[in-house]
Amino acid sequence: MTKMITIRRPDDWHVHLRDGAMLDSVARYTARQFARAIVMPNLTPPVTSVEAASAYRERIMAALPDGTPFTPLMTCYLTDNTDKEEVRRGFEAGVFTAAKLYPAGATTNSDSGVTDVANIRGVLEVMAEIGMVLCVHGEVTSDDIDIFDREAVFIEQVLSPLIADLPALKVVFEHITTQDAVRFVESAPANVAATITPQHLHLNRNAMLVGGMRPHAYCLPVAKRELHRLALRRAATSGSPKFFLGTDSAPHTRDAKESACGCAGIFNAPFALESYLAVFEAEGALEHFEGFASLHGPAFYGLPVNEDTITLEKRDCDVPETIPAGREDLVPFHAGQMLGWAFVA
Ligand code: NCD
Ligand code: ZN
Numbered sequence: 410m411t412k413m414i415t416i417r418r419p420d421d422w423h424v425h426l427r428d429g430a431m432l433d434s435v436a437r438y439t440a441r442q443f444a445r446a447i448v449m450p451n452l453t454p455p456v457t458s459v460e461a462a463s464a465y466r467e468r469i470m471a472a473l474p475d476g477t478p479f480t481p482l483m484t485c486y487l488t489d490n491t492d493k494e495e496v497r498r499g500f501e502a503g504v505f506t507a508a509k510l511y512p513a514g515a516t517t518n519s520d521s522g523v524t525d526v527a528n529i530r531g532v533l534e535v536m537a538e539i540g541m542v543l544c545v546h547g548e549v550t551s552d553d554i555d556i557f558d559r560e561a562v563f564i565e566q567v568l569s570p571l572i573a574d575l576p577a578l579k580v581v582f583e584h585i586t587t588q589d590a591v592r593f594v595e596s597a598p599a600n601v602a603a604t605i606t607p608q609h610l611h612l613n614r615n616a617m618l619v620g621g622m623r624p625h626a627y628c629l630p631v632a633k634r635e636l637h638r639l640a641l642r643r644a645a646t647s648g649s650p651k652f653f654l655g656t657d658s659a660p661h662t663r664d665a666k667e668s669a670c671g672c673a674g675i676f677n678a679p680f681a682l683e684s685y686l687a688v689f690e691a692e693g694a695l696e697h698f699e700g701f702a703s704l705h706g707p708a709f710y711g712l713p714v715n716e717d718t719i720t721l722e723k724r725d726c727d728v729p730e731t732i733p734a735g736r737e738d739l740v741p742f743h744a745g746q747m748l749g750w751a752f753v754a
Contacts, residue, residue, distance in 0.1 A: 424448060440473050448484060560630050588641075654701055685702065723749060
């Protein structure tokens, strides 16, 4: 008998859908597996206003076939000059679900990010008051901090003081990559949670750097030592409601990745659930897959769980070497490999 697993339809609590031709090419992969997604605002220019987020939401829906049952949950890109009343207005109008803190210069299109969280204290106070989630890219950016230490230093210098200062603020520490982050989130109060990507469950820094430099394994925050990957696998598969699914699928064209200064980001949307499920199976934790993928995120955001279900079947699933995006190619996560589960519907 074929082995199947059926769970409530999952949501992706962190994804980059891009814009224009790239959006038209990639949106379908996320909408195929997920009912909702927290859509990152790091476009050029970034999505900093209610109007820009509404217009972007319409472009996302226009990129999908009519009637696709997918709900983009929009985020507000925070800058040093964000107006707290704009954030409140967008949340109350149902346009903004969350706001995103990019430390200035941390990653792709983060130049207009926040230079010091003190500059957005008023915005964060309003968010705590209205129950709006803050999504955090947790890395410091100063030149003197080694790239492999940037997440751990961020906890100490920024996140820990921020949570102590605003204990009512709901914070998602996104795409965590270290044992330090796992421990921090586990010991923090219930208003602090984290998302974990498939790549950080599969790859350590050796996978990126041993035997040749592999640009398709490069994303930010960068993969760390094996002990960190193992800590992330334990956290994701533990059943703790503090950890949930956020792919950080971040497509860049093949040319932009395979370059002298390759872009950070891994395009994992096409086989995201297959990739996560491989980890839960290997860890002997299939019973915790639904919680991680479909229940903990809605509970944290205060949203209903999805009513419909999806099914994955245990069989070979070949991941193609490339996926077309208009006239360009994208190299998906696990390109050329075989995964042990296939998404059915
Ligand atoms: C993201 C992107 O390309 O937009 N890249 C990445 O490596 N994850 C930005 C981000 O989330 O850091
Ligand atoms: Zn991201």
